[in-house]
Amino acid sequence: MAFEGLSERLQKAFSGLRRKGKVSESDIRDAMREIRLALLEADVNFDVVKTFIKNVRTKALGAEVLESLTPSQQIIKIVNDELVKTMGEAAVPLNKAPHIPTVIMMAGLQGAGKTTTVGKLSKYLMDNDSARPLLIAADVYRPAAIDQLQTIGKQLNVPVFEMGTDVDPVEIVRQGLATAKENKNDYVLIDTAGRLQIDEKLMNELKNIKELAHPNDILLVDDAMTGQAAVDVAKGFNEQLDITGVVLTKLDGDTRGGAALSIRAVTGKPIKFIGQGEKMDALDVFYPDRMANRILGMGDMLTLIDKAQKNYDEKQAMEMAEKIRENSFDFNDFLDQMDQISKMGPLEDIMKMIPGMANNKALANVKMDPKDIAHMKAIVYSMTPQEREDPDLLNPSRRRRLAAGSGRPVVEVNRMIKQFNQSKQMMNQMSKGNMKGLDGLMGGGVSGKLGKMAMNSMVRKQKKNKKRRLKNAKRFHS
CATH class of the missing domain: 1.10.260.30 (Signal recognition particle, SRP54 subunit, M-domain)
Incomplete structure (x- = not known):
C-alpha cells in the first residue's frame, strides 16, 4: 500500500517529540529534518517539500506551540493541516453539465490504466448517480483498445460507441456525441489515445477532440507508480489541455505516494479519484483530509x-x-x-x-x-x-x-x-x-x-x- 514508508518515517520523527514534555527549537529543527527526508524519500516534488517544511516550521515555532502542555500533538496537527492543504483541502466533484449529456474526456499516457478507469468511472456514475453512460472508443492506435472497452462495456452492461480503427478519432467522437443525444445518455466518457510519452501529434488530436466535444471535465489518468514522472506528466498535459482534474491509478501498488502529495501543488489541479485495484468498483473519491489521516497513521474510519x-x-x-x-x-x-x-x-x-x-x-x-x-x-x-x-x-x-x-x-x-x-x-x-x-x-x-x-x-x-x-x-x- 502507498505511503507505508512515509508513514513509518513520520511516526519516527513524531516519536522523538512525544517523549518530551516540552520541545525546544532544536527539537523542532531535528523533527523537520526527519520529515523533510521522509517526504523526499517518498518522491515528493522538491519545491513542494521546501514549501511544506517552511510552513510547518514557521507555525511550529510559534509561542502557542512551544509553551503548550502538548507541543508534540500541536505539531502533528500542524503537519496534518499542511498535508491537507498541499493535497487540496477538500474533495472536488465532477463538473456536471446543465443539460445532458455531461461529457468527460479521459486522457493519459499508455499503461496508466486509462481504458480500465473509463469502465470504473462509468460504474461509479451508475452506482452513485443512477447514470446511463455511453463510452466512446476513440483510441484507434493501441492494439485491442477498442476490444478492451467493449469487454468492459459488456461486463457493466454499458453501451460502447465505436467505428473501428480506420476512422479519424475526431469523427468517431462527433458521431458518438450525436448517438448519446439521440439515446438520451446523461454521461459520455471519451476514451482517447495515449502514447508512451507526450508528443505533438497526440496533443493536436486531443486539442481537436476538446474543441469539438467541449468536455465538462478533462481527466488525466496518471500512474502513481511512476513517482516524479507522474507529476511531470500532469504538468505537461495541463499546459497543453488545461485539464480539470486527475485520476491517480495504482495507488495500491509498490508506490511511495509522492505524486499524490505533489500534483495539486505543482499543477493547481485537483486529484478527483484514486484507483486501488483491478476490479471495476476499485475507484474512490479522493479526500485530502482522509489521505492525510492515513499518512499520519490516524486511520480512516470514514472511508471504512x-x-x-x-x-x-x-x-x-x-x-x-x-x-x-x-x-x-x-x-x-x-x-x-x-x-x-x-x-x-x-x-x-x-x-x-x-x-x-x-x-x-x-x-x-x-x-x-x-x-x-x-x-x-x-x-x-x-x-x-x-x-x-x-x-x-x-x-x-x-x-x-x-x-x-x-x-x-x-x-x-x-x-x-x-x-x-x-x-x-x-x-x-x-x-x-x-x-x-x-x-x-x-x-x-x-x-x-x-x-x-x-x-x-x-x-x-x-x-x-x-x-x-x-x-x-x-x-x-x-
Missing part, C-alpha cells in the same frame, strides 16, 4: 464506513443483527459475511483504517492470505445443510469427513469451528451491550475471526522463530 455501506446490503445487515441477537448465527451467515468482507478489500488494509491499528506494531506484519479464506469456505461447503444450520452436530467423525471433503487437515477444521464458536459467543455478548468501542469493532463478525486467525498465525510463527533462535544459540555455545 463508506466501503461497508457500499458492500453491505442493508436488509442483510438487519437480518444478521437479528440472528446475532437471537444467537442463531450459523455457517450460512458465516459464508455471507466472508463474501462481504472480501469485497471490502484485503483485511490488513481494512484494519489500517481503524484509528490506532495503523501504528500497532503487533499487527504491522499481519497478512491474511486469500487462500485461508478459500480454505475456510471449502470446509463450510463440505458440510451438509443441517450441519451448517446446527454446528453442534459436528462431532469428531463428521469433522474427519469435512477434512477429507475439503482437503484440509482435521486440526484446521477443529480450529475453524472453535473460532466460529468463540466469535458467535462474542457477537452475542456485543448484542447485549457487554462490549464497546474498539473491542466491538474488532471482535465481531468475520473481521474478528480473520483477525484472530491472523494473530494466531503470527504467534505460532514467533514461537517457531524463538525455538530456532534458542537451538542456534545452543549450537553456537557447544
